[in-house]
Amino acid sequence: MAQLLGELPIATSTDGVVVGLAAFDDAGVIQSPRGDYLVQTLDFFTPIVDDPYVFGAAAAANSLSDVYAMGGVPLSALTIACLPIQELPASMVREMMKGAMDKLKEAHCELLGGHTIQDKELKFGFSVTGIVEPTALMTKAKAKAGDQLVLTKRIGTGVLATAAKRGVLSKEGEDALHESLMKLNATAAKIATDFHIQCATDVTGFGLLGHALDLAKQSQLGLSIFSDKVPLLPTAYELALDKKNQAGGLNRNRLFIEAKLSIEFDDEALLTLLFDPQTSGGLLFAVRTAVVFDFVQELTNRGETANIIGEFVEGDLQMTLQKSAS
Numbered sequence: 393m394a395q396l397l398g399e400l401p402i403a404t405s406t407d408g409v410v411v412g413l414a415a416f417d418d419a420g421v422i423q424s425p426r427g428d429y430l431v432q433t434l435d436f437f438t439p440i441v442d443d444p445y446v447f448g449a450a451a452a453a454n455s456l457s458d459v460y461a462m463g464g465v466p467l468s469a470l471t472i473a474c475l476p477i478q479e480l481p482a483s484m485v486r487e488m489m490k491g492a493m494d495k496l497k498e499a500h501c502e503l504l505g506g507h508t509i510q511d512k513e514l515k516f517g518f519s520v521t522g523i524v525e526p527t528a529l530m531t532k533a534k535a536k537a538g539d540q541l542v543l544t545k546r547i548g549t550g551v552l553a554t555a556a557k558r559g560v561l562s563k564e565g566e567d568a569l570h571e572s573l574m575k576l577n578a579t580a581a582k583i584a585t586d587f588h589i590q591c592a593t594d595v596t597g598f599g600l601l602g603h604a605l606d607l608a609k610q611s612q613l614g615l616s617i618f619s620d621k622v623p624l625l626p627t628a629y630e631l632a633l634d635k636k637n638q639a640g641g642l643n644r645n646r647l648f649i650e651a652k653l654s655i656e657f658d659d660e661a662l663l664t665l666l667f668d669p670q671t672s673g674g675l676l677f678a679v680r681t682a683v684v685f686d687f688v689q690e691l692t693n694r695g696e697t698a699n700i701i702g703e704f705v706e707g708d709l710q711m712t713l714q715k716s717a718s
C-alpha cells in the first residue's frame with residue numbers, strides 16, 4: 393500500500409480516524425458517530441496449498457488476523473474472489489467456501505456478502521470489519537526500549553508450501569503446515585487484551601524479520617533477535633537447507649532488510665526461515681519485562697505456541713541477529 397501511494401498526500405478528512413493510512417498499520421481504525429472504534433482490513437491471495445478446504449480456511453484466518461493484530465474482535469466479512477470459472481470445478485469452489493465459512497464461524501464473524509469476477513488465476517480473501525475497545529487497541533508504534541518481543545505460532549509456511557508444490561513435503565510437514573495456516577490468532581489477541589499489551593503486528597508476507605523490523609521502525613527503536621529462540625515448523629529447517637524450497641518473495645524480503653541487519657551467526661538455513669514469507673502467521677507483541685513471563689505462560693496454558701524471541705533496544709533502526717546468551 394505504501395509504495396502505491398508514492399508522493400500522494402495522505403490527508404484525513406474526518407476527526408474520527410484513529411489509525412489511518414499514514415500509520416502503515418495492520419488495519420485501519422475509525423470511530424463511528426456512535427463512538428465505537430471500527431477496525432477494517434482487506435486481504436486476498438493466490439493458492440498456497442492444493443487442498444481447497446485448507447486454502448479457504450487459511451484465506452479467512454489470514455484476513456481475520458489483521459483485526460486480531462489491532463486488538464479487535466471481528467464482526468462481519470465480505471468475500472473477494474477471482475475465479476477461473478472454466479478450469480476450476482464447482483465442487484472445489486464449494487470446498488474452498490466451506491473452509492472459509494467454518495473459520496469465520498469459529499471467529500463468530502458473519503459473512504454478509506462479497507464480489508466475484510472471472511480471472512485466469514484464482515485469488516481469494518476477505519474484507520473484515522471488527523470492533524476494538526479503545527483501551528485494547530494495539531498499534532505497531534507503541535514498543536518501548538527494554539520490551540521483549542513475543543511470537544506466537546512457528547515459522548516456515550513459505551518453505552513448507554514450496555516443498556509441497558515440489559512434492560517433497562512429508563506427511564508430518566504437511567499436517568503442521570495446514571494446522572498453522574488455519575489457526576486463528578483469536579486466543580492470542582484475547583490474552584494480549586487481558587494483559588493490556590499495546591503493541592502488536594501479525595507475521596505475513598515480509599517474513600518474521602520484515603514484520604519485527606516494522607515494529608522497531610514504527611516505534612523508532614532498534615531490535616535484537618535471539619535467532620535460536622525462534623520456533624520452526626517441523627521439517628522446515630531440513631527443507632530450508634535446499635535452495636529449491638525457497639518461496640518466491642524470499643529474496644525480495646532479504647534484499648529489502650539485509651542492509652539494516654547485523655548478523656552474528658553463520659546458519660544459512662535459519663536465515664532463510666527468518667526471511668521466509670509467511671501466510672496466516674502468528675502475532676508479534678512488544679511486552680513489558682515485568683509481565684512477559686506470565687504472558688507467555690498464559691498463552692502456553694491456553695494451547696498457543698509462544699516464545700520470547702527478542703528485545704527492543706534504544707537507538708537507530710537496526711536489528712541484531714544473535715544466538716541467545718543462555
Ligand code: CO
Nearest residue numbers: 418458461594
Ligand atoms: Co498484518
Ligand code: CO
Nearest residue numbers: 418434435458
Ligand atoms: Co494484510
